[in-house]
Amino acid sequence: MTLPQEISSIAEAYVSDGQLFEELKRLVSYRTESATAAGRIALKAYLEDVLVPALAELGCDTELHPRWNGGANSFLIGTRFESEELPTVLCYGHADVVGGQDDGWDDDRSPWVLDADGDRWYGRGTADNKGQHLINLAALRILLESNGRLGFNLKFLFECGEEIGSPSLDEFSSVNKDKLAADIFIASDGPRLSAESPTIFLGSRGGITFELDVNLRSGSYHSGNWGGLLRNPGTTLAAAIGTLVDGHGRILLPELLPTTIPESVQTALSNIAIPHTPGDPHIDTDWADTGLTPAERLYGWNALEVLALGSGDIEAPIHAIPGSARAILQLRFVAGTPTDGVEATIQAHLDRHGFEMVRVRQTTFFPASRLDPANPWVEWARRSIHGTTGIQPTVLPNIGGSLPNHVFEGVLGLPTLWIPHSYPGCRQHAPNEHMLASIASQGLKIACGLFYDLGQTGVNVELPLSATTA
Incomplete structure (x- = not known):
């Protein structure tokens, strides 16, 4: 299907008018380093002050699980129920970031103050993962405000320990399997194949x-x-x-x-070429x-x-x-x-x-895990992104790095679609981490398109309701 022009225009204006920048500026200001005691205090505030209100704005009931089972990770579940007849999507994001490396940023930038320089928005978490989950939350909000409904049931899981190995995420998901049950998993993390190529990846090494x-x-x-x-x-x-x-x-x-x-x-x-951008080493x-x-x-x-x-x-x-x-x-x-x-x-x-x-x-x-590229959900997502952007997205069976995909594919048994809103040169985990405003704008429209298509087609497209792995 094609994203209606009025929704596409709202998404574009949300970025060009500075609304996304201002929201992200607030998110970046929380020093949510999961490896430090002070960071864990900031994470608690980020969950309570930022994410709980954001989910409530989407009509979600929320459950907060601080320091689950006395461990190092905290979890937040948001649930919006519309109808038993509708499909359910599980979304995911992580609130924590790596250390700020405050003294290593160029031009005396602070990692905790969002700073725009042309197309680049600098700040810790802009690419990994605050900017990415903010785009998906904004897309859901735009769709809800435009249509008065999502057309599907929504579940959103946030964790606070991805950067320290997602401790207890698998156990938490297993214990809360019913609360996290869904038909499809859609999330954003990691990079695209390149800045120019919208990408779907299906798991991780x-x-x-x-x-x-x-x-x-x-x-x-x-x-x-x-x-x-x-x-x-x-x-x-x-x-x-x-x-x-x-x-x-x-x-x-x-x-x-x-x-x-x-x-x-x-x-x-078969048709994927590893891109080379300035500053990258040449492949041997x-x-x-x-x-x-x-x-x-x-x-x-x-x-x-x-x-x-x-x-x-x-x-x-x-x-x-x-x-x-x-x-x-x-x-x-x-x-x-x-x-x-x-x-x-x-x-x-x-x-x-x-x-x-x-x-x-x-x-x-x-662990490694991936969805079979032949799974019909992959073609559904590819058609949606192509319909929104006019660009054929790159489909990667998995990224070369790692994410806790095995929890969603293995523990919860879901088809997993990752739609990243970042690119390989974003400098995540290093000084000068940044998001590209151009990718943010396109990514917001892609997210709006995916959620719009899911809400319009529901289960009438005869999509499978469980994952198959390769």
Whole structure:
């Protein structure tokens, strides 16, 4: 369907007249860093002062769950019920941000004061995630004010700990499964493929971080007197890593790979080119599995990366064989990768190769998940965005990074559609984070179009009411 011109004009004016900027300015001013005690106090105020009133304005009943089960995360559920005959959409956002890194911003900007410079709106949370969930809230408000109804039932879940790993989100969602039950999940986080390309992504890669430790002796020994007699932990560690991933980035342990790329995922990735914008590094064409396209390597396959590596003192080396060495590795993996017992699998592999002195310890794990690109909800969203913008959106089976999609796809069993209102150069998690006003304007119209189409078509388009994964 096509978004009515009057609603499109209202959305455009909401940005061009400065209303979105003023609202976002207030949201950015809350220093909602989930990793600090002061930030958690600000998060409580953000929920109570900003989000509860915003949901009430949409006619939602709200439930606030501060420090759920005494943990580090707080949750807010908003529910608007219109009719049993209508579909229900679950939306999501996170109120927390990473640390402000106050001293690192250009031009003496404060991360807590929204500042416009041409198309760029600078401030912590503009891209991740305050600006994005504000756009969706504004779209729902515009639609409700224009039509007097949404045409569907709405549930909105906010959490306060996404930047610290979404603690207890899966348990909270499981306990509140009935309250969060829906037919479709629509949310906005992460970046588009590029600033110019509206994007739908259907899930996220997972991640496993593990340490490799070689602790051979308590001290260092003179390399002249002992060289050739003592095992060098740095050499040992480098060789051990080389049995897992070679010097060209190819994973050598089959258990760390998916068995295949599903046909529907291959099809979705077949015409996608990874964009290059000024400031981006150039893709190494001879790195990792060169039999795959860059899009398949990033969105359809696994990568094993050395995040940190150390032995001795690189800044002030001495003529001595160090006693220990340590590395931190991370496996970024797609849905379909076996992940049970990865620590034991890697340890057994190293033992077989004579590296039993290298000890493996898994430190973090977050699951991968995605909706099958062939699911009819994907085509529904693609048609809606094309109808609103005149642009064919990019469909990604998953993003290369991670989001708690597994909670919505796995725990709640929902088809998951992520419609990001940001772009890869937004500098999220770094100084100079910003939102592009042009994407905000287009994103608001896209969100209005999606919600309008859902309200107009309801379940008459014979869409499935449960997710299928790939």
